[in-house]
Amino acid sequence: MTERTNRTVLLRGGTVYSPADPFATAMLVEGEHVAWVGSDGAAEAYADVADEVVELAGALVTPAFVDAHVHATSAGLALTGLDLTGCPSLPEALARIAGYAGHNGGVLIGHGWDETKWPEGRPPTLEELDRAAGGAPLYLSRTDVHSALASTALRELAEGLEGLPGFHPDAPLTRDAHHAVRRAALAHLTPAQRRAAQQATLDRAAELGIGALHECAGPEISSEEDLAALLALAAENKGPEVFGYWGELGGVETARRLGAFGAGGDLFVDGALGSHTACLHAPYDDAPHTGTAYLTAQQVADHVAACTEAGLQAGFHAIGDAALAAVLDGVRAAADRVGPARVKALRHRVEHAEALDDKAIAAFAELGLTASVQPAFDAAWGGPDGMYVQRLGAERAAALNPFAALLRAGVPLAFGSDAPVTALDPWGTVRAAAFHQTLDHRISVRAAFTAHTRGGWRALGRDQDGVLVPGAVASYAVWAVGDLVVQAPDSRVAGWSTDPRSGTPGLPDLTPGLPLPTCLRTVVRGRTVHQA
Structure with missing residues (x-):
């Protein structure tokens, strides 16, 4: 009934x-x-x-929570298929691939490997991958979804692969080569398979108390058909609600046609730190280059100006400090062109925004930008022994994801998971922000909860919701x-209070180790x- x-x-x-x-x-x-x-x-x-x-x-x-950055089809495929998140070693990964290939036909799609957490410290070779896949076409995205393993059979399905940037005959694929094999793999999903994956994500979100999702789609990470199908499925269901973003440069009309809320989301200015494709001012500590720049400040300015003229929210994926500088220069140039008040009114977004210094944070506040961020990134890759330190060294790694400084500057925060990069896990996300592995970046549980509820609605311009x-x-x-407490951001201070005289609503005690x-x-x- x-x-x-x-x-x-x-x-x-x-x-x-x-x-x-x-x-x-x-x-x-x-x-x-x-x-x-x-x-x-x-x-x-x-x-x-x-x-x-x-x-x-x-x-x-x-x-209800709002997850402000998801990829529903990919997250659903990880939920229902081959997910190597947390896999402890290379041999175990190959064994799981072989087991999955033995029970599934057609193009195989999986996610979640992370060689930085394996004793071997390397991904499988193409020969090892082909052997595990049994000769089948296999697409296996890295945990950050900015590089992928592709078997020989899948590489043969992607025409012209060898001439694309990011191609390697044996190593994981990045940049355009990665996008090509992903398109080839996803093109073999049937509508029924795609619908089942999307429904799995919606069901899992509902089970976790998530009432709304921001889907970050685009031609390089999904397809028009994928976003249209997700929005149609969400309209059929009672919830969660889904708000789509279409990340294509100059994609205003496409975003409108698809019914997307904005022309942004994963519009890539750079890649990711784990794949050595985040764009930096100084070289990586463990690679002799500064990553990859996909867009210039001029392209950012043109896109923001076009979106502002159309009354549509823009947004960009930017992780490295050089990529964020390009975004800020571009948004400022757009504001000079169409007027700063009009730019600020639309609350244009920056996804991830990890490598921010004080000057960049001040620019976020000045330009009215929303920081759509993922605290689980720090939980997964922060700390003295994490991937961030491997890639950047201790000093630069410790500066990443400065949530407290963003709040102090008045920058709106909207929390998300980037699922399947990290799992749908709203209370875990709040905990990750409150117990950031860099003490100075911690925020209160109450502020983190607000960023994961009202923050997602405010990013949509709906200040009354959440x-x-x-x-x-x-x-x-x-x-x-269990007990409800008022938890402070830093264990060095009085951490919590159950005194009802404070008049502050309590939230669950999220101290690490306690059940969520x-x-x-x-x-x-x-x-x-x-x-x-």
């Missing part, structure tokens, strides 16, 4: 995370909106008129939790999309 959208639901007997009432224990939802928050005693007045009364039994109710107050959209999640909250129910615009 179809769930009515005008139902009245009363939730009581728990904790409601709401700025309207820091001590709220109950909430009333009418149709798609929050109608009231308050105490259990006052909620008795609504019990007889509610279509459903949810007894929370001490559970926590929060706004908070449980009367009149707000009723997209929320119910959680089984379990989602009991996810509701999007008043409709239940997950119930444990």
Whole structure:
């Protein structure tokens, strides 16, 4: 039976995370909106008129999370197929590939290898890959999705591969060669396979209390057909909501035709640190070059100006300091051309934005840019023994992902996963920001939670959403939790307080090692999309 959208639901007997009432224990939802928050005693007045009364039994109710950067098809393929994330060694990776190839036909697609975490310190050779794949076409993206392993059979499907930038006869493929083999692999997905992968991502997001996703599509990372199919599937479902971004230079009209929110997302200015393709001012510590620049400041300026004239949000993938400098120079030139107020009003985005210094952070604030960032990157690759140090050395690595400095400067943060680069894991993402491996970059749990809820809506220009107050959209999640605390960003300071006199709503204790909250129910615009 179809769930009515005008139902009245009363939730009581728990904790409601709401700025309207820091001590709220109950909430009333009418149709798609929050109608009231308050105490259990006052909620008795609504019990007889509610279509459903949810007894929370001490559970926590929060706004649903927003994941501000995903790739739904690729994430779904990793969820349902060959995922080497966390694989401990090269021999184990080859064994998993062989096992997967033995039970699947056609083009094989997988993800997640990371040679920096293997004792061997190297990816498989082409000969090893072909042997494991049993001669089948195999595409296997690295964990950062900026390089890939491709078997001989798949390389033969990608015409003209040897003449493309980033081609290597034996090593992983990068740049245009990588894009070519990815297109060849994805072209062999049937509509049913693509739909199943996308549905798997939507289902997993709902299970984790995620109510909305920002899909970062584009001609180099997916296809027009892929984005159109995802938006159509999301429209059929009760949730999560999906907002599409189309990352193509000069792609304003394509973005409009596809129904995308913006012409940005993964519009690549550079690549990734793990694949040595992030664009740097100074060479890598472990490679004699500075990475790859895909766009110039002039191209950035032209794109931002065109998007601003069209009233459409622009956005760029930029990780290295040189790539970020090109973005900032370009946005500033666009502001000089079309007017700074018009540029700031659209809240153009920068995805990842890892290598920021104080000058770049000040420019973000000046130009009204949103930093769409992924705290799980630091959890995966930060720290004294992580990949960042291998690539950049300790000093440069310690400067990456400066969330605290961004907040102090007033730069809006929108948190995401970049799934499948890191997993859909919203509470893990909040924990990663609050317990950043560089102490100076840590932010409070409350600020991190806001960046992963309201931050995603603010990036869309919807400042009223992502908070449980009367009149707000009723997209929320119910959680089984332990103690609720107010956690500070730095263990060297008074870390938390359970004193109710503070009047600050509490959130789960996310100290590393403690279990994360379990989602009991996810509701999007008043409709239940997950119930444990």
